[in-house]
Amino acid sequence: MITDDLRDLVPYQANPVPDSERTLHVGQPNLSDRAAFDRLVDEMYENRWFTNNGQLVQRLERRLSEYLQVKHVVLVNNATTGLQIAAQALGLTGEVILPAFTFVATAHALQWVGLKPVFCDIDPQTHCIDPQKIEALITEQTSAIAGVHVWGRPCPTDAIDEIARRHNLATLYDAAHAFGCRHQGRMLGNFGQCEVFSLHATKFFHTFEGGAVTTNDDALAEKIRLMKNFGFESMDRVVELGINGKMPEVCAAMGLASLEQLDDVLEINRRNYLAYDAGLSDIPYVHLHPQTNLEGTNFHYIVVEVEADAPLSRDELLKQLHDAQILARRYFFPACHRMEPYRTLYPEYLDALPETDRLCQRIMILPTGTAISPDDIPRICATIRSSLTRRKAA
Numbered sequence: 001m002i003t004d005d006l007r008d009l010v011p012y013q014a015n016p017v018p019d020s021e022r023t024l025h026v027g028q029p030n031l032s033d034r035a036a037f038d039r040l041v042d043e044m045y046e047n048r049w050f051t052n053n054g055q056l057v058q059r060l061e062r063r064l065s066e067y068l069q070v071k072h073v074v075l076v077n078n079a080t081t082g083l084q085i086a087a088q089a090l091g092l093t094g095e096v097i098l099p100a101f102t103f104v105a106t107a108h109a110l111q112w113v114g115l116k117p118v119f120c121d122i123d124p125q126t127h128c129i130d131p132q133k134i135e136a137l138i139t140e141q142t143s144a145i146a147g148v149h150v151w152g153r154p155c156p157t158d159a160i161d162e163i164a165r166r167h168n169l170a171t172l173y174d175a176a177h178a179f180g181c182r183h184q185g186r187m188l189g190n191f192g193q194c195e196v197f198s199l200h201a202t203k204f205f206h207t208f209e210g211g212a213v214t215t216n217d218d219a220l221a222e223k224i225r226l227m228k229n230f231g232f233e234s235m236d237r238v239v240e241l242g243i244n245g246k247m248p249e250v251c252a253a254m255g256l257a258s259l260e261q262l263d264d265v266l267e268i269n270r271r272n273y274l275a276y277d278a279g280l281s282d283i284p285y286v287h288l289h290p291q292t293n294l295e296g297t298n299f300h301y302i303v304v305e306v307e308a309d310a311p312l313s314r315d316e317l318l319k320q321l322h323d324a325q326i327l328a329r330r331y332f333f334p335a336c337h338r339m340e341p342y343r344t345l346y347p348e349y350l351d352a353l354p355e356t357d358r359l360c361q362r363i364m365i366l367p368t369g370t371a372i373s374p375d376d377i378p379r380i381c382a383t384i385r386s387s388l389t390r391r392k393a394a
Ligand code: T4K
Pocket: 025, 026, 027, 028, 029, 078, 079, 080, 081, 102, 103, 105, 106, 148, 174, 176, 177, 197, 198, 199, 200, 201, 202, 210, 211, 327, 331
């Protein structure tokens, strides 16, 4: 139910451009309450403490640990660094199995720390790694399975755990999309040896730039804390190979202010999803990727599949939307195995991932979040309908 309070959160109301002329983007950031953010920035000034594990970072870690019901939350400067640190802290070597249907950062983080990404195909129903295809990829060099909770939909963690146990592999999850999502009655953040969230501006919950590594393993959390701060155990004493993965205080201020409004953002996302569901349901050739976990998702991505025999290809439809100032996006396009350096380093995957390749050709992401007004979604759906029917009639 959208209340008046909720409407106050939607920034379009302060926007002088009429709804019908605004450009609609995928990924426009949710805004925190400005006064709450300003108060936290004032506090940061009073403390004269801007980074290096400041009070706001510590406070946000405590809040997130309560929110995610996980023992340890280690904030970092972004999820890419978080994944690199997690891989190092877990002592991964050789090869790591992951889906190619992910943002390229997942593969880059592993390759950057000297691991070979081994790309696994996805389950076309869930868009996540297909557990039935993992085992055939395991070799003597495999040290871990890295699942990605694509669009916030949980990976099949039981199946992955079972394979990992049998082959003595580590498990970690890229939870970049999945803040606030639940799985089997628990918040994501509690699965595998550790999970890594992105808190980038385009995400459901954000800190401008940022990331969070979560784990229930005390020793691993301690190692990750050391590693994100150059390996310093105490002043002048370095005990690990470390990096600069620290989150600045101003980012934590954004996180603390944003956390207060997260329930409202969730409600707006849910409203938008339901409006898309209704608006797209009778348009032929397009299908909204269904949310199967209505009580446990953040509804942050509106994912639409365009059928192969539609009168317009996915890319032609995108062009029509862009012409109407609706900047829908292809994610993830192309998939990692078709991007450099992977297509040159590992050409064996170019013909090995049919479901990934099919999905990459078919899906588009539509705008949602608090920057979208209730009137935008009917306009977007009408543009999709008229583009498809115009072409069919022609
Ligand atoms: N794993 C997965 C599965 C991920 O999706 C990501 C990041 C990562 C790992 C790595 O997390 P981080 O290291 O970033 O914490 C964007 C984001 O930069 C990236 O964080 C995100 N995933 C990815 C899916 O999307 P681009 O290259 O698509 O960004 P860009 O600049 O094209 O912006 C996306 C849209 O957002 C545009 O329509 C414009 C809009 N936008 C963006 C920003 C930053 C705004 O309206 N305002 C803004 O301030 O990567």
